[in-house]
Amino acid sequence: MPSTSVLPPTAAAPDAPNAAPARASAVGTSAAADRALSEPAASPSATRRPVPRVLSIAGSDPSGGAGIQADLKSIAAHGGYGMAAITALTVQNTQGVWAVHVPPAAFLAQQLDALSDDISIDAVKIGMLGDAEVIAAVRSWLEKVRPAVVVLDPVMVATSGDRLLQESAEAALRGLLPLADLITPNLAELAMLMDEQEADSWPAALEQGRRLASVTGATILVKGGHLDGGSCPDALVNTGGLLSEEVVVLQGERVPTRNSHGTGCSLSSAMATAQARLGDWEASLRQVKPWLTAALQNSALLGVGRGNGPIHHFHHLQPPASALGFADILWAEAQPDLEAIYSLQFIRDLTDGSLAENQFAYYLAQDAIYLNGYSRVLARASALAPTEAGQLFWARSAQQCLEVESELHRTWLSTRTVEPGLGPVTKSYVDHLTAASASGSYAVLVAAVLPCFWLYAEVGKTLHAEFLASGAPADHPYSAWLRTYADEDFAAATRQAIALADDAARRGSEDERAAMIVAFRQSCRFEVEFFDAPRHHA
Numbered sequence: 001m002p003s004t005s006v007l008p009p010t011a012a013a014p015d016a017p018n019a020a021p022a023r024a025s026a027v028g029t030s031a032a033a034d035r036a037l038s039e040p041a042a043s044p045s046a047t048r049r050p051v052p053r054v055l056s057i058a059g060s061d062p063s064g065g066a067g068i069q070a071d072l073k074s075i076a077a078h079g080g081y082g083m084a085a086i087t088a089l090t091v092q093n094t095q096g097v098w099a100v101h102v103p104p105a106a107f108l109a110q111q112l113d114a115l116s117d118d119i120s121i122d123a124v125k126i127g128m129l130g131d132a133e134v135i136a137a138v139r140s141w142l143e144k145v146r147p148a149v150v151v152l153d154p155v156m157v158a159t160s161g162d163r164l165l166q167e168s169a170e171a172a173l174r175g176l177l178p179l180a181d182l183i184t185p186n187l188a189e190l191a192m193l194m195d196e197q198e199a200d201s202w203p204a205a206l207e208q209g210r211r212l213a214s215v216t217g218a219t220i221l222v223k224g225g226h227l228d229g230g231s232c233p234d235a236l237v238n239t240g241g242l243l244s245e246e247v248v249v250l251q252g253e254r255v256p257t258r259n260s261h262g263t264g265c266s267l268s269s270a271m272a273t274a275q276a277r278l279g280d281w282e283a284s285l286r287q288v289k290p291w292l293t294a295a296l297q298n299s300a301l302l303g304v305g306r307g308n309g310p311i312h313h314f315h316h317l318q319p320p321a322s323a324l325g326f327a328d329i330l331w332a333e334a335q336p337d338l339e340a341i342y343s344l345q346f347i348r349d350l351t352d353g354s355l356a357e358n359q360f361a362y363y364l365a366q367d368a369i370y371l372n373g374y375s376r377v378l379a380r381a382s383a384l385a386p387t388e389a390g391q392l393f394w395a396r397s398a399q400q401c402l403e404v405e406s407e408l409h410r411t412w413l414s415t416r417t418v419e420p421g422l423g424p425v426t427k428s429y430v431d432h433l434t435a436a437s438a439s440g441s442y443a444v445l446v447a448a449v450l451p452c453f454w455l456y457a458e459v460g461k462t463l464h465a466e467f468l469a470s471g472a473p474a475d476h477p478y479s480a481w482l483r484t485y486a487d488e489d490f491a492a493a494t495r496q497a498i499a500l501a502d503d504a505a506r507r508g509s510e511d512e513r514a515a516m517i518v519a520f521r522q523s524c525r526f527e528v529e530f531f532d533a534p535r536h537h538a
């Protein structure tokens with residue numbers, strides 16, 4: 001920990017108007033390098049507040065995972081009072097950024113002045129800036145109103161690959177760096193700020209971080225999110241003696257999830273808030289990193305979007321994932337696909353009875369082919385099951401599949417004319433299940449076969465309820481089929497399959513559980529495609 005004797009006096013009294021000490025103006029000046037010693041930014045005692053007032057100057061992400069929206073959640077999750085001045089509006093969801101609109105910089109300047117004229121700001125987090133004019137507006141405000149904690153996340157390109165800062169503004173962003181106390185670049189941003197190649201290893205990243213710390217005088221948070229491998233370290237680097245050592249590394253495990261949308265935004269605003277409360281960067285990172293890891297671990301519970309989903313900022317207000325069954329996590333993962341199924345034309349037409357007969361016939365024929373392959377895979381699950389109850393359940397289910405297949409041919413398909421061929425979606429789905437059965441992992445196999453029980457039962461229950469709610473019209477062409485969805489035996493079998501998956505997850509390793517989620521998600525995706533296939537291939 002830094003001794004208080006090396007720390008300078010307070011930059012601004014907690015309730016006094018924000019003061020504006022002189023700051024170095026460009027990267028690479030010796031004044032900038034000296035700053036860490038002469039005026040290390042966070043002046044602990046004065047900035048420590050039970051509920052710090054934290055301003056985020058960043059872009060808006062309407063999907064709520066990154067930008068201002070993530071910052072406000074992150075600030076609140078760390079006990080701060082959040083404020084937001086919006087630099088840019090994005091058209092964005094979990095799959096990418098589709099457009100960016102940057103309002104006039106003068107309007108942002110007005111917002112910033114209105115805030116600092118009225119409110120003592122304990123910490124500022126700066127995120128997406130968009131263009132050079134916005135950077136200039138933020139810069140002149142920072143030079144005027146110098147909050148005690150300034151965290152700069154040099155947002156340039158989203159994980160999706162979309163640009164969030166005009167290329168022509170990169171030099172202006174470099175010029176802003178010495179005004180920050182903490183800079184939180186990811187590996188690509190770190191390389192760009194140093195005008196060097198991206199680091200290909202953790203030691204190389206730390207070296208690059210050290211160079212950036214030395215030219216800016218700021219503390220650098222080097223992030224390991226984009227590294228390969230099972231670990232995910234972060235490090236604080238300061239060459240001016242602000243930390244207990246020049247480089248302080250915090251090890252961390254990599255969470256096997258693709259829900260990493262907004263991790264950088266959330267981390268930087270959490271650090272700004274924690275620093276305003278604790279006045280110590282190391283203590284702040286020690287508090288923030290485990291929170292972020294848990295927010296990633298619990299992200300599946302949110303079930304937001306079909307791409308890189310957001311993290312769960314308020315996971316600590318809910319039972320932790322470990323207290324929930326693994327099946328709850330799988331169910332959260334399935335929600336986007338379930339929603340996709342309900343919005344399919346095939347499902348809507350089947351429910352209201354307007355579905356073309358050839359599409360229904362194609363669906364039935366593919367179902368029969370699928371059930372045959374599915375039966376073989378269930379038989380394999382029976383062979384691998386660790387308990388007799390599991391062995392019996394999967395064997396019985398395999399047999400029932402063959403019985404339903406033969407019933408389909410005897411009744412539903414006997415009066416219809418359909419091409420008997422194996423459709424592309426059916427083939428891909430069965431191939432995926434067969435690959436899971438060849439993986440040798442019972443847990444992965446059970447996760448792969450589960451959506452066919454679970455999503456089908458859920459969709460069936462909903463469709464049947466809608467059919468009854470519409471008065472169960474006698475002339476509905478698919479009424480007999482919709483009534484089959486009410487089968488209580490299938491619902492009971494589904495409950496048992498879920499319980500067996502839960503049990504398999506409990507017995508499996510961490511890696512196996514991660515592989516279960518991947519296999520389950522893939523099958524959920526195939527469930528959507530299976531219902532959509534008649535529209536394309538009938």
Ligand SMILES: Nc1ncnc2c1ncn2[C@@H]1O[C@H](COP(=O)(O)OP(=O)(O)O)[C@@H](O)[C@H]1O
Nearest residue numbers: 186223224225226232253254255260263264267
């Ligand atoms: N899969 C993961 N598991 C654990 N921590 C992660 C994971 N992905 C990112 N992080 C953490 O999220 C934070 C943001 O890191 P990073 O992804 O490198 O930045 P950015 O979001 O700006 O691209 C860092 O603290 C990093 O360690």
Ligand SMILES: Cc1ncc(COP(=O)(O)OP(=O)(O)O)c(N)n1
Nearest residue numbers: 059066067158159261262263264265
């Ligand atoms: C409005 C907005 N600001 C920043 C980002 C980038 O967020 P970040 O946390 O750096 O990382 P990803 O979300 O790209 O993983 C954004 N997307 N939108």
